[in-house]
Amino acid sequence: MKILWIEDESNLLEGLFRPLKRQGAMILAVPTAEEGIQEFINSGPYDVVVIDLILPRSIEPKLLAREDDNEFYPGVEVLRKIRELDQHTPVVVLTVVGDVRLRGIIHSLGAKLMLKGSLLPQEFCATIRSMVNGRTGPNS
DSSP: OEEEEEOSOTHHHHHHHHHHHHTTOEEEEESSHHHHHHHHHHHOOOSEEEEESSOOOOSOGGGGOOOSOSSOOHHHHHHHHHHHHOSSSOEEEEESOOOHHHHHHHHHTTOEEEEGGGOOHHHHHHHHHHHHHHOOOTTO
16 A cells, blocks of 8 residues: 655654554655645645645745635645546545634545544545555545
8 A cells, every 4th residue: 555644743643554554555755735645746746635624835836826715724725636537446545623614625636534533544544545456535
């Protein structure tokens, strides 16, 4: 299994992905929205993409330029860009933000939203495996 992990908090990687890594999953971790988009384009295809909602921006803001949202989250912009390029790769968006409008946006873009605060590694890895094996949608 090949996973793209777009997250600036690298300490989460080991804990959440430990069960999958033991089973041989290859995980490419990048810390910014722009690097995530570039890796998706240059190193894909991926079996699943995991995106943190709140990411730092690098020096290339043009990749993420959008002005039509009241609330700007780089993770949503990464998801939008991935969906422009690929409608089928399963995507999980991790967040501490529980806003209903935001959930609607993420689900409408075909991704599953998971709250960081309540994540258990076993549940997270089971979700990833089921999304990859069944190519499930956001409401599964």
